[in-house]
Amino acid sequence: MLVQKYKDMLSGKSVIRQLSEFATARGREIGYENVFDYSLGNPSVPVPREFTDEMVRLLTTEDSVALHGYSPSLGITEVREAIAASLEKRFHIPYRKEHIFMASGAAGALAHAFRLVTEPGDEILTFAPFFPEYHPYVDLTGAVLKVVPPDVEHFQIHFESFQELLTEKVMAVLINTPNNPTGVVYSRETLQRLADILRQKSEEYGHDIYLISDEPYREIVFEGVDAPCVSQFYENTIMCYSFSKSLSLPGERIGYVAVHPSCNGADVMVNMCGQISRGIGHNCPPSIIQLAVSRVLERTADLKVYETNMQLLYQALVELGFTCVKPGGTFYIFPRALEADSRAFCEKALQYDLVLVPGDTFGAPGFFRMAYCIDTEKVERSLEALRRFVRETYSRG
Amino acid sequence: MLVQKYKDMLSGKSVIRQLSEFATARGREIGYENVFDYSLGNPSVPVPREFTDEMVRLLTTEDSVALHGYSPSLGITEVREAIAASLEKRFHIPYRKEHIFMASGAAGALAHAFRLVTEPGDEILTFAPFFPEYHPYVDLTGAVLKVVPPDVEHFQIHFESFQELLTEKVMAVLINTPNNPTGVVYSRETLQRLADILRQKSEEYGHDIYLISDEPYREIVFEGVDAPCVSQFYENTIMCYSFSKSLSLPGERIGYVAVHPSCNGADVMVNMCGQISRGIGHNCPPSIIQLAVSRVLERTADLKVYETNMQLLYQALVELGFTCVKPGGTFYIFPRALEADSRAFCEKALQYDLVLVPGDTFGAPGFFRMAYCIDTEKVERSLEALRRFVRETYSRG
Secondary structure, eight states, X not given: OOOHHHHHHTTOOOHHHHHHHHHHHHHHHHOGGGSEEOOOOOOOSOOOHHHHHHHHHHHHHSOHHHHTSOXXXXXXXXXXXXXXXXXXXXXXXOOOGGGEEEESHHHHHHHHHHHHHOOTTOEEEEESSOOTTHHHHHHTTTOEEEEEOOOTTTSSOOHHHHHHHOOTTEEEEEEOSSOTTTOOOOOHHHHHHHHHHHHHHHHHHTSOOEEEEEOTTTTOBOTTOOOOOGGGTOSSEEEEEESTTTTTOGGGOXXXXXXXXXXXXXXXXXXXXXXXXXXXXXXXXXXXXXXHHHTTTTOOOOTHHHHHHHHHHHHHHHHTTOOOOOOXXXXXXXXBOSSSOHHHHHHHHGGGTEEOEEGGGGTOTTBEEEEOXXXXXXXXXXXXXXXXXXXXXXXXX | OOOHHHHHHTTOOOHHHHHHHHHHHHHHHHOGGGSEEOOOOOOOSOOOHHHHHHHHHHHHHSOHHHHTSOOOTTOOHHHHHHHHHHHHHHHOOOOOGGGEEEESHHHHHHHHXXXXXXXXXXXXXXXXXXXXXXXXXXXXXXXXXXXXXXXXXXXXXXXHHHHHHOOTTEEEEEEOSSOTTTOOOOOHHHHHHHHHHHHHHHHHHTSOOEEEEEOTTTTOBOTTOOOOOGGGXXXXXXXXXXXXXXXXXXXXXXXXXXXXXXXXXXXXXXXXHHHHHHHHTOOOSOHHHHHHHHTTTTOOOOTHHHHHHHHHHHHHHHHTTXXXXXXXXXXXXXXXOSSSOHHHHHHHHGGGTEEOEEGGGGTOTTBEEEEOOSOHHHHHHHHHHHHHHHHHHHOOO
């Protein structure tokens, strides 16, 4: 018999996916260039030239049996060493290869992190608004994802609600900064206060509360913004990183888990990840992608376009009267909708070929997300549609 | 707190891994070319030229944003279509893309198959001797792997034992033909009888018993051997395929699940795999590897060396008095050891720098495995060591 829980999931359609499908279908009618599709968070800039060159070099000069051979289950040793060295240099934390586990993107890294520190029934806390895939990621491990209501003023942490929910059953806290969907970066004050509370509660409850830090947007930080390293604030941090956004290669499924060297259990956690892999069929990310990425650790794709787009949108939104926290990074912005029902708001926007995602999807009704990883030229053209939409739908005159 | 079950697994060291490490260490002493390392099942022939050419073509001519972009969660549509068409042409079963789910090698495919049809506590049956990773693969899903004792005469199926173990709790039967570790191919009679029993018991128990067919060695079949397609015998078959061995790229993690089009649930099973992926952090195999593999579906690496090696070994073993079922494919052979304790036998062989794996590891004590995916020249040189080992250790004179 087929397993019911997976069958049941088939009926629940992702709102983002549905909106993206609408955009594609509408594109067939009026030309996709005329659909202002802000639905999907897919990188829109090319992979760095150096990555492609390195891939071609590996393919044309290395012995193919060695090149395409099995990676050790924790990842290729030199790759793990290179990542540890790069992290140490940048964040001044003494990472060694023993703390690095290669994973298939952030999704793969999180799958291992959750299984490291939670048994079925244990709770993981995260903060609204949040990436909606966190629900299936956590729920299907048997752990329980609980969501702390949003700090709607600044999209930092609503600490009062957090402390209420931080019961003895919580084994891990999951954060994402720079954040999808808000684009906000957690401040030093936020991270310090979070760490203080976690230390205090770990002691009070007599068990470690791990901080799982989902960092796929770490390299997309805008000028003048201070983006502190989460692991510097709290030793029991499990960093989950992906190269998808920084190198613009989300399809190649490459990332890693980096366990803080002073983490409680740091000596066994990466080896435990190797065991977890056996149960979920991961093994390791593709060998050639591991090798190629390890040679371009200090590079990123040309990410400037995201900041350009953000500035254009932020200014236009504010001028139109939107309340909006200015993003510090990512390629998302999360303004308050012009009516309480953000689903209705986004529905109406579709008539102007503006594809926006209601905040309900992210656990923050009343807001909407725009993913501005699209051409700047299109952002510019969309502003007129945005103005018409607001004027014709919400002006009081 | 760290999860105990994964921590506990750290102490259990794989025998194959230990032997492989011994071989590497011994190689440092006497030169690896002088260690007759038959421990590991790693392909030893180059990837087909066409694969490398296609990779380079994709990297140098395709738009990088599209090339490295997210694959749909079930796999890239054209890739799934190409695989379905290739399977249909070859096996005359009307596969369509709806039946194909792209997975990260056979391990990834199996991880999805097990979760499709078993809940924690359900039983999966497999047949000794078997690939030892089946234990963690199954155990960590919460299902229970039960092992049918071997048919030591032919390494087909011991049907009497099978029927005893095929209780109402069994939701799936897992087979691997051509087989690791025996190299034996299941005959038409075996597969027909297996299918008949599964149909009868499915009806008797009032629930489907799925056949999970692990087929990474499908393309490595020796001359004149009839290797029947498992899916042709039983509709409720979930085929788990990997390109690791056929194309010699185990590190690139690419394979698929192919659900029989007449399988009970065929309309939803691939979509269910997409949901399972969310829980185990898979998403999909790397985009570029999917694309490159889809252009070389009818190719394999030059696999002839494995047959050459098998013939050399089989003949030498028989001449030395070993009892041995002749392999029909793979790069394994599984002779009976010359003493009842195959661990002791393999231990003694190490003195001749012959690295053999005791059958205990595969659920068949008294035998040993040789993985002859090594250079023919080394196989030839190993025969003298094998003769000396047998003569000096087991001759009665």
